[in-house]
Amino acid sequence: MKATKWLVFFVYVFFALGCTSSAKRNQLVNKAAEAPRFRIGLVTIQEPKVYQAKVLHYRIPNPTVTLPGRVASLGMISAAKGLDTLALNYNLTQMLQDQNFVISRRLTAQLKKELATVGYEVVDAPLRDHRHASDFRGGFCLNEAPTSEPCANYFLHVVVDFAGYTASTQGQAFVPLLQLRVQLISVTGENDFPQLSNDQFGVAGTTDATFKLIYAATFTYGGIVPVAGPTDVLASPGFALRDSDELRNHQRIIAGLQEGADKLAKQIAVNLQ
Numbered sequence: 687m688k689a690t691k692w693l694v695f696f697v698y699v700f701f702a703l704g705c706t707s708s709a710k711r712n713q714l715v716n717k718a719a720e721a722p723r724f725r726i727g728l729v730t731i732q733e734p735k736v737y738q739a740k741v742l743h744y745r746i747p748n749p750t751v752t753l754p755g756r757v758a759s760l761g762m763i764s765a766a767k768g769l770d771t772l773a774l775n776y777n778l779t780q781m782l783q784d785q786n787f788v789i790s791r792r793l794t795a796q797l798k799k800e801l802a803t804v805g806y807e808v809v810d811a812p813l814r815d816h817r818h819a820s821d822f823r824g825g826f827c828l829n830e831a832p833t834s835e836p837c838a839n840y841f842l843h844v845v846v847d848f849a850g851y852t853a854s855t856q857g858q859a860f861v862p863l864l865q866l867r868v869q870l871i872s873v874t875g876e877n878d879f880p881q882l883s884n885d886q887f888g889v890a891g892t893t894d895a896t897f898k899l900i901y902a903a904t905f906t907y908g909g910i911v912p913v914a915g916p917t918d919v920l921a922s923p924g925f926a927l928r929d930s931d932e933l934r935n936h937q938r939i940i941a942g943l944q945e946g947a948d949k950l951a952k953q954i955a956v957n958l959q
Contacts, residue, residue, distance in 0.1 A: 714831055715896055718839040718873035726870075727811030727834035727841045728797060731790040737943075739776040739851040739860055739933050742910070776933050778850055787940050789849050789947055793866075796951035797844065804959035809834045811841055831873070831897065839876065843869040844954075847904070849943060851927065854910045860927040862908040862942035866950055870901035870958065882958065905953055907946035916957060919949045 798808045811834040832841050845867045851860040870882060875898040882901040906913075908921030925942030927933060 711831065711896070714833060714837075715874055717837040719876075721837045721839045722807060723839075723878045724805055725807040725809060725836070725838045725840070726801060727809050727832060727838035728794065728801075729811045729832050729841055729843045730813050731793050731844050731846065732816055733788055733790040734846045734849050735779075737778040737782050737850045738848075739778055739853070739930070741774040741853045741856050741858075741930075743774070743855055774856065776930065778933065778939065781934070781936050782940065785936050785940060787936075787943070789846065789864075789943055792944055792947040793844065793846070793951060796948050797842070797954065800951045800955035801842075801958070804955045806955075806958075809836060809838055811838070816843075816845065839873050841871045841873070842958075843871060849946075851933070851939065851942075852910050853930075857929060859929070860933065861910060861912075862921050862925050862939070862946055863910075864907040864943060864946035864950060866905045866954075868901070868903050868905060868954055869899055872898045872900050879958070901958070903957065905950045907950050908942070917953065919946075919953055921946065 801808050811832040813830070813832045832843075834841075847865040847867050849864050850862075852863045853860045870879075873896060875896050877898070877900045879900065903917050905917045905919075907919045908925075912918075912920045914920050921942065922945060925938055925945065927935060927938065932938070
């Protein structure tokens with residue numbers, strides 16, 4: 687009898703939570719439908735847990751700048767992030783924290799500025815809990831729907847994937863690298879920006895047209911195989927460090943990452959206009 691009572695209780699709680707979640711979702715969708723077309727909610731950008739300098743032990747057969755070269759180098763970075771045996775890591779985090787450097791703060795300010803320049807009204811969409819989703823086409827999703835005040839239909843979700851410096855081999859120059867994963871999500875499923883259509887994407891866990899991912903891309907600044915393109919920006923040569931001895935040069939490291947934040951914010955705005 688007690689077991690039956692507990693079962694009934696848990697079933698009640700399950701459906702009650704489901705109804706509450708559904709009600710909140712519908713309320714959010716209804717408010718979003720009334721929002722101005724060009725208002726974007728900028729989801730809180732999380733500060734990276736670690737700033738690193740990585741020696742990838744990767745020799746580039748042909749130093750010519752090519753897109754396949756970029757893909758190969760980023761593949762090595764991705765592998766090194768998961769298997770530290772592939773790379774020699776220098777932790778820059780404490781040094782940059784001592785200098786009160788917060789790249790998420792810089793990115794937020796610059797994105798607001800650049801998006802306003804191309805005609806968007808930008809409002810804050812506070813969210814503390816971001817969740818990585820490995821099955822989401824290599825992208826990211828959120829644990830809960832973001833909300834903003836005033837309300838917005840479109841939410842821009844930016845995640846710092848890597849912030850630091852890289853070198854191809856020990857003894858080679860370290861160059862700044864900043865990688866951002868970017869998603870634009872429509873709460874109602876409407877897309878006022880057909881040039882951004884990415885119909886191959888869908889937000890995990892939804893079966894209807896709401897919370898539709900209408901744009902997704904990875905933006906890169908710098909790196910050991912620099913490329914200039916729609917989502918790639920070259921780093922200024924002056925921010926390179928000759929060797930690991932210069933990794934204590936926090937002024938140049940901060941300046942390099944600041945330039946990366948500024949240039950990528952502008953590049954994101956250009957892609958979304």
